[in-house]
Amino acid sequence: MNFSFLSPIFLIGLIAVSLPVIAHLISRKSGFQKRFPAVRFLLASQGEMATRSRLKDLILLLLRALIIVIIALLFAKPAIFSFSRADSSEPRTLAVVIDNSFSMGYGDNFNNAKEEAVRLIDSAPDGSFFTALPLVPERGEAISVIQDRASAKKDLKQIPLSQTFTDNERRLEQVYSALEKAPNQDKEVVLVTDFQKNGWKSEEFTRTWLRLIDISDAESPWNRAVTDVESRYTKESIKVKVKASNFSASEASELLTEAKLSGEEIKAYIDIAPGDFTTEEFIFPRAQKNEGPEASGSASIPEDELRIDDTRRFVLSRSGALNVLIVDGDPREDSRLSESYYLASAAETASELLRSRIRIKDNESFLDEDLSAYDLIFLTNVGEITPGKAAELEEYIERGGTTVIFSGDRVRAASYNALLKNILPGELGAPTQKDSTLISVKTDMFSEELFEKIGQTTVNRSFTLIPAQGAETVLKLSDETPFLSYFGYGEGNVFLFTSTADTSWGNFAITPVFAPVIKEFLDFESLSNTKRRNYVVGDKVRIDRSPSASSITVKDPSGENLKIEPEQAVFEDTELTGIYKVLIDGDRAYEFSVNLDPLESNLEKLDVLSIESEPGSELGLVKVFKELWRYFLWGVIALFISESVARALFS
Amino acid sequence: MSNGILDIDTASRLKGFYFRTRSSVRGQKSGIHKSLYRGISPDFMEYKEYNKGDELKQVDWRLYGRHDRLYVKKYEDEVNLSWCILLDKSASMDYGDEGSNKLSFSKKLSATLAYLLLRQGDSVGLSCYSGLDSEIIPPRSGNSSIMPIVDKLENITPEGETALRKPLLEALEIYKSSATFVLVSDFLMEPQELRESLQLLRASKKDVTLFHVLHPDETEFGFEGSVEFLDMESDAKVIVDTASIRHTYIKRVREFIDELKNMCHEFECRYVFTRSDASVEEPLIEIADK
Structure with a gap:
């Protein structure tokens, strides 16, 4: 049995404990002043009263401080939890959410997550309803629940690995809200995740309707990534600055780093300390006469378990004159x-x-x-x-x-x-x-x-x-x-x-x-005059165009042509990484690159929710919470009454 | 004559009252007090065998003729009395608003008493004292003697601590003969000092009357909340929660009053307690005879 808080942010209210203490100290140190002839009797009386009064004050102070502590704990939703397998035989509505943020591409995590989700659907009692959803939602998603396990599993298998991430807490709340009108009283959201830190705002996001299942197969996943590329023209050259990060506990030594630009390639070996990054500058000589208005290239390191962030593309653009x-x-x-x-x-x-x-x-x-x-x-x-x-x-x-x-x-x-x-x-x-x-x-x-x-x-x-x-x-x-x-x-x-x-x-x-x-x-x-041509997934891209442009089409890395309104000239479908081509009035205008947000490359797991050290951390075991707030509420009421009685007795 | 210091209305209402000493006095003029001097009053009391030092004119020669021994006649006479009003002008007396200020009340009490005493033919002196100094007006009789007393009272500046011994010794230097000492004070002083002072007065065969003047705040402690009290005569200060200390404080004040009463009883002094928001009439009636 473990103790936890479902809304630990409210523990900040414990600071308010200082209020009665401060009030107590102020009341001892101030008050309005009065010149008085018979102070000798007050001094004599106080000597007699002092011990008794101090004791009364301390009792009241203690009661008041306790009231604030219990209120803060009450809002923080104290709960005890234990690990148990969900084996309720009651039919339920189950939303299986697969973490498809790109960190799940590490090793076999994503496939494992899907298999675990299939097991969850299979093991649900008869009469249950299901919905299988990605954690990073797809555009135009509609959440609906179905009773057909086969269809649910089919939906599950079609969930693609995303190249971005989302606000996990908001997404889970959204999924749960969508279950509100679903059949069955017992509603549950199960997130199958690698517990990677990115995407979680708080260290400890827990809800009674939420089960979290850790499918990461590595205790300490390690990853190296190209996290940034900066390129610029100088008079004689094009400088490409590559930032490579090492998100692991061991040093990356002699890491082969490559930069490619317009068919040319430069290689360098770099060392990166654990949890650190190294920036390497690659200098490409300019071919002034034959130089086009833009150049594109990439920077990469050797592939590791999470391949998607090992290469980063860039576009460098300048106007000819x-x-x-x-x-x-x-x-x-x-x-x-x-x-x-x-x-x-x-x-x-x-x-x-x-x-x-x-x-x-x-x-x-x-x-x-x-x-x-x-x-x-x-x-x-x-x-x-x-x-x-x-x-x-x-x-x-x-x-x-x-x-x-x-x-x-x-x-x-x-x-x-x-x-x-x-x-x-x-x-x-x-x-x-x-x-x-x-x-x-x-x-x-x-x-x-x-x-x-x-x-x-x-x-x-x-x-x-x-x-x-x-x-x-x-x-x-x-x-x-x-x-x-x-x-x-x-x-x-x-x-x-x-x-x-x-x-x-x-x-x-x-x-x-x-x-x-x-x-x-x-x-x-x-x-x-190197126009902005490099973006990360999810960015809105403002398309450079002349006011007379009548049609703008953007060809994404998958080859799909996406039309956008010429008046707005803003492209929002930057969900895929790679090079996008802009066509204005049917003519190729320029290119831009979309890369991963490097935040997701850090596979560090959540400290609090990580259950590796907890008993029963085997795959599929979940935390079962029992909220204790009612007891704290009764405690607050009892303390309020006690404080009132004490005050009446002491006055 | 200032109405503020001298309460003429009270004095008028107390017209039929006389203020007498509790024991016989040595007087020089005819008055209402029993005299210890025998010989010049028409009320014969007894004969006494002549002793060296007795005045020859008091010898009853007729008795000498009959008994061949010298006797002197002793008479009971009513003589006037000297009064010494000792008014405490220490800083603690300057407490209370207009209408309840302890010093204002004490000044009014002293002035009215002096006026009534002068009117009944007694001589009255005044000593306004504190720990810093004392100012004495020697006893005078006659209605016009009220003026310097009133002037003095009007010009008192409250200051210093309550210290009785030194002014008392100075007054005793002046009042060598019989006199009644009237002490008007809050007596917020060391009880031992008061005890010694009363002892000294009684040893000097002086009648003593104490007017104990306290403000209602001092007796009832009607304050609220947390208050920092600064002593009016010293640097002492104390922050108290008035509600929690009230009961103990009042008990302390009552014990103090009882202690004064016991002390007065022990030394056969008159003790009159009065609140500074009361009329001066009440305490005066307490020591007056109809």
């Missing part, structure tokens, strides 16, 4: 006087290296422009921004776009603050006259050579800026006000210059610093 939009809010007849002149000159110089397409638009044209076609947008002295355009710009940045804003005399701070408040690195104030030079703050963005030249820049006028939370100052002026600020919004980036991109407010545009700074933006966007 940067599409740059320069919006000139103050175009001049002599183009050399325009902000866009300096900006375009600098960008064109840089584009020789970075392959970019530059378009210049005036303020009015900008309002009609489709921003999603661009990778980088410069707004220079743009005075007019409509609410609709502001919302589009916000969405553009949220989806991963980069915007660089230059100020100027046409910029109205109030309008910017109102319309672009979510994306601006701060709140713009009024422009002020000054005579300041430039100081670099975020030096890692610039080369040492450029950093030395920054001091040549003088600024005569700039907007004040109150930085927003999370914003960074990249360049500042010698009067300590921000000159260039950065703010990350959604998946995109916003840079704000508080001065102009021409010579009207300073000499920034004609210093040797200007062109390299603009190139940094192009560089930044080019290198970071």
Whole structure:
């Protein structure tokens, strides 16, 4: 016979025991003060009373503390349990839930679970009803009970191993709720599981209607997995960082790790300490000329008992050439006087290296422009921004776009603050006259050579800026006000210059610093223009598409074509691991990968529910609980009465 | 004359009352008290054989002619009395709100008593004392003598502890002849000190009357909840649950009152207990004769 709590979370209420103790101490130490002539009699009386009073206080304190303890225990649902085989001869409604989270793929666990479930169905008394369900539900699942054992067993055998996991407690509650209207008064949910920790919120989830059966055949299952892959472009190479984890008690030494990318393969031997991970970086040289807009690959380690997490796939995507939009809010007849002149000159110089397409638009044209076609947008002295355009710009940045804003005399701070408040690195104030030079703050963005030249820049006028939370100052002026600020919004980036991109407010545009700074933006966007292409099972994938796209189809790793609404452009059926292909208007657009959530790779079992050390832990034996809360309730009532009586007697 | 200190209404109501000493006194003027001095009163009491020191004018020469021996006449005379009112002005007396303040009540009692005593021809002095100091007004007779007494009473500042011995010795220096000492106090002091003081007074052949003044809070302890009490005359303080201590406290106070009563009985002193929220009339009537 063992003692347990069905809702141990309520044991936290035991902390409340301190309340009567604190109240007792406070009552001894405070009270209102009164000047009194006859304190001598009080002192004399207290001496006499002290022992008696202390005893009474202690009795009351004890009773009150006990009341709180018993109430906390009452809510925690105390129960005694024993192991016994379910051999009730009464017909029942039985929901057999097979843990199909991917950790069950370890060894023969999943097959064992199904066999055990079949035995449960076979051994149920005549007249019983059944339903066989996976722990990780399938989309559109309908729970129904049947009396036909053969059909139930057939359903059971069709349950697939999932590539994800679920909130186990919620799922079990859902299954039990579904049995509410089922026949037979005796209803039971049996979970056949490996007791792997992931998926359980609490260490001890127990219900009287629930039986848990442990089918794991290993005392201490061990597993190694590729738990993460990060890939990025550099100027000369593609770096693939592979994280391999060792979820076992023994060291993994000289573990062969492979990274594959576009037909090339690199191998390395790594060592991983028990319960630890190792990150190995694989560097693939770039073939600049023949390089496509995206590359896909995989990282793997040798197969073990749980094969599904030994390989991880990835997709690396970049646009072939940067599409740059320069919006000139103050175009001049002599183009050399325009902000866009300096900006375009600098960008064109840089584009020789970075392959970019530059378009210049005036303020009015900008309002009609489709921003999603661009990778980088410069707004220079743009005075007019409509609410609709502001919302589009916000969405553009949220989806991963980069915007660089230059100020100027046409910029109205109030309008910017109102319309672009979510994306601006701060709140713009009024422009002020000054005579300041430039100081670099975020030096890692610039080369040492450029950093030395920054001091040549003088600024005569700039907007004040109150930085927003999370914003960074990249360049500042010698009067300590921000000159260039950065703010990350959604998946995109916003840079704000508080001065102009021409010579009207300073000499920034004609210093040797200007062109390299603009190139940094192009560089930044080019290198970071690796769109998000890697997801885990269950993620929602936002599909990159142009607004004119009329049909979007996603081909999953099993080869099934799944259509999604072009307006929403969100793909949710990421239940399988592998490479998904996106087709927009029938044309192949790009790929993305879906991998396992590494949480499930850790096969560590639940401490409390693990029954390996309990007597009767043979396969199929279950915990039978007897709840004791009624006794505790009577105890609380008795204590309340005792406390009232004691208080009346002592007062 | 302040109505606040002197209760004129009470004094008027007690017009027919006289305050007498319990034993005979040595007086100089004609009064209502029995005199120990024989010889000048018309009420002859007895003859006494002449002794050295007897005044020659009191010798009955006619008797000498008949018996050839010197006798002096002894008369019973009524003489006036000196009263010494000793008022406790210690800090503990300054307890209670207006209307029940112990010191205010005691001042009123003292002033009214002094007024009545002066009106019946006695001389009255006042000593306001505490552990820090004592201020004495020597005994004076005549109705106008009430003024300095009232002035003194009005200007009392409550302070210090209740300490009787020193002011008592100072008063005894002044009241060498017969006098009645009236002690007005809460007597929140060491009982032994009070015992010694009463012993001293009685040894000096002084009549003693004790007005024991306590506030209703001190006798009934009508507080509620948990209260931290700070002593008014010392640094002592105590936190008590008033409900649980009330019974024991009241018992203690009663024992204290009984102890005072027994002490007074032992030393043949008059003991009058009064609450500070009562009228001064009641305690005065207790010591008055119709």
